[in-house]
Amino acid sequence: MLLFIGIACVVTLLLLADYKSVMEGVCSIGxxxxxxxxxxxxxxxxxxNIQWMKISKDIGxxxxxxDALDMNMRGTFFESITPAAKAGGEFxxxxxxxxxxxxxxxxxxxVVSFQKILSMVCFLGLSFVSLICFLVIVPLSWEYRSLLLxxxxxxxxxxxxxxxxxxFREKLDKFIYLIPVLKKHEFKIKDFLYNFDECIKKLIRNKNSFIFHIVIGIIIWTLFAVKTYYIVLVLGSSIKFSAAAAITYLTYMVGMLPLLPGGLGSFEGSMIILLSSVGISSSVGMVIAIVLRFVTFWFVFLLSGIYLGTKLIIQRRKEEALV
Structure with a gap:
């Protein structure tokens, strides 16, 4: 249901923009x-995937x-159909x-928590720099400044x-054991927390590996900005890479609010407003948002769906062959 609401938001944005110009712009990408x-x-x-493999290797x-690809495809599929907090994908x-x-x-x-923290810390740092630059340099309405903050x-x-x-995990233990329902499973919880602690300690102690993960995380997020800037150049707009990068991170930041699946609607609307603040028209902004959204969301969503669907068909055929 939420997915359809998100799609409806995108369609509404299309109708509000110059529909003909937007479609011509999308087709002109080639x-x-x-x-x-x-x-x-x-x-x-x-x-x-390489980051997942390295994290797993670091804890032995x-x-x-x-395996990393299989896991990511499953996670991507589930997080694409759940609100933007992505809890479904992590689970x-x-x-x-x-x-x-x-x-x-x-x-x-x-492993999942550590990778998420690494990704979010890198993103948060880039978003902080982008936010400061926009609040100081770019004229935005008070309402949108409030939304960004x-x-x-x-x-x-x-x-x-x-x-x-x-x-403060040890203090959290005491709180957990006060809950009657969880107290019944005290042994399992202790075993879980022990394994969790040991893995996190191994990951934090390995300084060289930690630096490697931070560098990989920054490269991954930089590639998102590169995609935005590439689309901007193809459409003939002239803004600096730093501006395109800042807009990308702030747009994703707004999209992370758990409103709709993958931030649908809020992502496109935010990108249009931010691009218009640096002199790009709403119709061109909509083209950039649609193309970027297709590549980073719909393409990956379809890819994960096809991947999982193909695996399911192959598995079913193998099972039928054994009967």
């Missing part, structure tokens, strides 16, 4: 440029590239690591809660 953008997105997916667990990843790769619940949760506070709070829950 298949070659769309393919280049999709290749950049595939490179992004590849780097994320084995994950092949195909799917934990379940995959447990059922398919044999990770304990503590190990799987630690609220979005930043939401993301900051989310990251802070995750980090603090790791730092």
């Amino acid at each position: 298949y070659r440029n769309i393919c280049i953008l999709c290749i950049l997105q595939i490179i992004t997916i590849g780097l994320i 667990l084995n994950m092949r590239f195909i 799917a990843k934990v379940m995959f690591l447990r059922s398919k790769l044999g990770f304990s619940l503590g190990e799987a949760s630690a 609220s979005s930043f506070l939401f993301v900051s709070l989310l990251v802070s809660v995750i980090i603090l829950s790791l730092v």
